[in-house]
Amino acid sequence: MTNHAGFAAEDAAAAAAAAVTPPSQAAAAAAAQAGKHFSTCKKAAAAGNMDLAGAGVTIPGFLLDSMRASSPRHAKLAAGADIDDWLEKHPSALAWFESVAAAANGKEIVVFLDYDGTLSPIVTDPDRAFMTDDMREAVRGVAKHFPTAIVSGRSIDKVFNFVKLEELYYAGSHGMDIKGPTAAASEYHNMKKGGAAVTRQPALEFLPVIEEVYQSLTAKMASIKGALVENNKFCLSVHFRCVDESEWGVLDAGVRAVIEGYPDLRLSKGRKVLEIRPVLDWDKGHALQFLLKSLGYEGRNDVFPIYIGDDRTDEDAFKVLRNMGQGIGILVTKFPKETTASYTLREPSEVKEFLRKLVKSKSNGTKG
C-alpha cells in the first residue's frame, strides 16, 4: 500500500501551485467550480494555506501524520529510496508505450479505469467532477476494441452519471457493487449467447448499517463548515477538502466517534477524504479478479489487463496484477510515491492520450 506521505503530496503540491496562480485566474476558476457550500475551500486555497505541516498545526489523531505528510517538504519515499531510482522503476506509460504494446502483443487486452483523478481531474466539489467529452470519446474508443471497466469508490449510479457509457462494466463502491453492460450493449461476455448478467454485491448485508451511519455522520458533520458526507451506497466518504485545517481534528474525532459504535466498519484515508466501508475481504483487486473471471479469462495466460488509477485503493488492483504476473498497473501521479504499479501517467490528459494510443495500436496488430 502507498504510504500516507507519498499519497498526500500531490494534493498539497496542487494547493501550493494554486497559491502561485495569478489571482484573477484563480478566482475565476474557483468561482466557476465552487458552489456556496465551498466558499471555505476557495478561501483556504486562495490563501495557499493548505500546507498544514508548513503552518505548524498540530492535531491529535490518525489524520495528523497524513496531514503533516501533505507538505511537499515532508513528502518522501520509503527510507533509502531515491527519485531517479523510482522514475526508472515506474516509467511513463506514454514514453514507454512501445514496450507496453510489445508486452501486450498476441494477448487480449482488458482495460480497468478508476474515475476520480484518472478520467476526471480532482476538483473541490465532488458533484462536479465531470469528465470531458474528449475523454468520454477516448473511453468509448477503447471499449469498442477491448472489454473496459470503470472501478470507482463512488456508487455505480453516480459514476455512471459522469461516464454515461452503457457498453462498460462498472464496479462502484470500491468494487463492492459490480454490474456488467446491458445485453444490447454487451460485446464481450456471453450474455448475447444467453449467459447470465454480470453482477456482484458482496456487501449487501451492510446496506442498512451504511445508511444508518450516513445519517449519523451527516448530523455530526453539519456543524463543520465545508464538510461533506457522500453516500456511495456500500461505503461513505467524508470530504474535508473544503474544511479549514483548524477544524480537521474536530472532523477526525467526530468521524471516529460515530464509527466506534460499528466494529464492522473501517476507516481509511483517500485524497482529502475519509472513507468508511465494511470490514470485508473485498476491494478493487477482488473486483478486477471477478471481472476477469466473468469475461472468461480466469487461468488464461493470453490476457493482458491494464489497470489505471491514482488512489491508494487502486493499489489493491495493482497488487493483484503484480501477483498474477500479467498485464500492467499504471499509477496516475505527478509525484513519486510508493506503489505496486509498473508505470505512471501524470494526469488525466495523459490517460486520454494513452487510451488513444492503445486504440491505434490495435489497428497496428495487437490482438484484443
Ligand SMILES: O=P(O)(O)OC[C@H]1O[C@H](O[C@H]2O[C@H](CO)[C@@H](O)[C@H](O)[C@H]2O)[C@H](O)[C@@H](O)[C@@H]1O
Ligand atoms: O475510486 P475513485 O473513482 O477515484 O473515487 C475515490 C473518491 O473520489 C471522489 O473524491 C475525490 O474526488 C473529488 C472530485 O474531484 C474530490 O473533491 C475529493 O477531494 C477526492 O477525494 C469521490 O467524491 C469519493 O466519494 C470517492 O470515494
